[in-house]
Amino acid sequence: MKEVVSFTERLAGLGSQRGSVGRGHIRVDGVTISFGSGRKTHQAVMETNLDIRPGEFVCILGPSGCGKSTLLSSIAGYVRPSTGEVLVDDAPVRGPGPERGMVFQQYSLFPWKTIAENIVFGPKVAGRPKAECAAIAATFLEMVGLTKFANAYPAELSGGMQQRVGIARALANSPSVLLMDEPFGALDAQTRLMMQESLLEIWSAFGITVVFVTHDVDEAIFLADRIVIMSASPGSVIADLKVTLPRPRSSELATSEAFMGLKRACHEAIRAESLRAFAQQSQ
Amino acid sequence: MQDALKPQVAYAGPTLVAVPPAPGETPRGGGRPPVVEDREGPPSVGVVVAQAMAGWFQTRAYGLVVGCIGLAIGLGLWQLMSANKVNFFINFANVPLPGAVFAAFTDHVMDREFYIHIEVSVLRIAAGFCIAAVLGVLLGTVMGRSRFGAALIAPYIEILRPIPAVAWIPLAILMWPTDEASIVFITFLGALFPVVINTMHGVEQAPEVLVRAAKSLGASPLQIFAQVIFPAALPNIVTGLAVGMGVSWFSLLAGEIISGQYGIGYFTWNAYSLVNYPDIIVGMLVTGLLGTVSTSLVRLLAQPLLKWQRKAR
Incomplete structure (x- = not known):
């Protein structure tokens, strides 16, 4: 227990050093994203508006194929909205950028770079001096508890460890926004829970905005300040729930009355939508 | 050999990895490698290295032993057929005996001119291969990254690739100012296509998620x-280079047979003209050896x- 506290304290030190507080305001303004053209046009995201406060932890929840990842991609800058605009700190998003860190579902570490080299990829391509990169590597390796693996290659690490490096790599670039696309989807339940807890610690230390895409209701409730529920065809927001559960949160929370209530609310929203979609399809 | 090796095991330095263990090392002390007492640093390093080397030797020894047996059988058959001048569809009457080939080989090993042949061939390979490596990686990258580039270059690759090196000889002689240049050109062509095609595949297969990750970390297109x-x-490029190296020897020989005054291909062809049959086989085997080594x-x-890559499980 004591160790956990000191870990949190160390993180708090890290976060205040980097001072991202006050940045990371995301505005999704009437965004429609469609692929293809003519008759084959597929609308992945339809007329979506979102306003995410700096420092907020938002989960985008929905079934697969509802366009939640596409929406995240438009914030990341990989996908251009067909209409509408995404603004981060009042600047329109024109492409991927270092102020928006990205954590992917699949392991996306560079297999030919060591763990330390992976972590300092951002600072290094930005031309930061060698000594500074070394310091950043040491700091973030410690943050994710992988100092021992500094010179290991990603293939030598477990899935959970690799994903921790993925988070460290994104944060080492001191972004104002962290975008996470089902980052724990491929992990086993145990590892997943641990990763969720440590993500919350990191988030509270850094105070940066997190947009976290998931299809797991429990995960969304456990992590988020706010849950945005999306539905499929065309992808649009059907519910926007506040999560007022106290922080810091621990795994015991999952059995509390409040948690259950939220879970019911989420399921109802999703169920109503699924039924509607099902009825539509059978017509 | 063994005495020279022992103190090195105690140091367990990085140079040790390249040294194969002497066969006598392993069984001592009940089949386990000698335990090395180490006063400073991790005590087990020497043991670990020795064990790894013993393992390497065991896995290699199997291949080595079986390979040698296979070769011995082949040599035996050759000896049998040639000695009895078997002429059943294939004619062994004019095939020299293994002993004669070996004798010719040892003669040439003493002969300076033989090394000139080898040197000239190696230099031609080096020139042709290096140009092919640089140009091949460049073209392959363009083809793998750009649809326009792929559409523009692909027809050339597809049409020129199946043309054998020998078919290039007349045109090469007509086009290039010297015989030397035309031989290097033919060598270059041989290496080029495997490099281009493998590079293209490798570049195409670069995972998109990694490109996205790099973009979101602020990397420029060049980075x-x-x-x-x-x-x-890179793994594909290396495969392309290795295949290309083999093919460039193949092409070189074709080029050297027609023109030139030196080179291992010229040596082989010349031996045929001079009815020096053992030398034909010496030339062939030396070519094979040089190809394998390169x-x-x-x-x-x-x-x-x-x-x-090796760390991946």
């Missing part, structure tokens, strides 16, 4: 190429760049 696409394609050299030189 993405140098740090993501190129390393991702191909291994390509893989060996690339090894440090690919060490991340």
Whole structure:
């Protein structure tokens, strides 16, 4: 227990050093994203508006194929909205950028770079001096508890460890926004829970905005300040729930009355939508 | 040999890895490698290295022993057929005996001129192969990254690739100012296509998620190429280079048979003209050996760049 506290304290030190507080305001303004053209046009995201406060932890929840990842991609800058605009700190998003860190579902570490080299990829391509990169590597390796693996290659690490490096790599670039696309989807339940807890610690230390895409209701409730529920065809927001559960949160929370209530609310929203979609399809 | 090896085991320095264990080392002390007492640093390093080496030897020894048996059988058959001048569909009457080939070989090993032949061939390979490596990686990258580039270059690759090296000889002689240049050109052509095609595949297969990750970390297009696409394609590029090295020997021989005054291909062809049959086989075997050695050299030189691959389970 004591160790956990000191870990949190160390993180708090890290976060205040980097001072991202006050940045990371995301505005999704009437965004429609469609692929293809003519008759084959597929609308992945339809007329979506979102306003995410700096420092907020938002989960985008929905079934697969509802366009939640596409929406995240438009914030990341990989996908251009067909209409509408995404603004981060009042600047329109024109492409991927270092102020928006990205954590992917699949392991996306560079297999030919060591763990330390992976972590300092951002600072290094930005031309930061060698000594500074070394310091950043040491700091973030410690943050994710992988100092021992500094010179290991990603293939030598477990899935959970690799994903921790993925988070460290994104944060080492001191972004104002962290975008996470089902980052724990491929992990086993145990590892997943641990990763969720440590993500919350990191988030509270850094105070940066997190947009976290998931299809797991429990995960969304456990992590988020706010849950945005999306539905499929065309992808649009059907519910926007506040999560007022106290922080810091621990795994015991999952059995509390409040948690259950939220879970019911989420399921109802999703169920109503699924039924509607099902009825539509059978017509 | 064994005495020279022992103190090295105690140091367990990095140079040790390249030294194969002497066969007598392993069984001592009940089949376990000698335990090395180490006063400073981790005590087990020497043991670990020795064990790894013993393991390496065991796995290699199997291949080595079986390979030698296979070769011995082949040599025996050759001896049998040639000695009895078997002429059943294939004619062995004019095939020299293994002993005669070996004698010719040992003669040439003493002869300076033989090394000139080898040197000239190696230099031609080096020139042709290096140009092919640079140009092939460049063209392959363009084809792998750009649809326009692929559409523009692909027809050339597809049409020119099946043309055998020998078919290029007349045109090469007409086009290039010297015989030397035309031989290097033919060598270059042989190596080029495997390099282009493998590079293209490697570049195409560079995982998109890694490119996206690099973009979101602020990498410029050039940085993405140098740090993501190129390393991702490197295993394929190395394969292309290794295959290309083999093919360039193949082409070189064709070029040297027609023109030139030196080179291992010229040596082989000349032996045929002079009715010196053992030398034909010496030339062939030396070519095979040089091809194998140069191909291994390509893989060996690339090894440090690919060490991340070996760590994957």
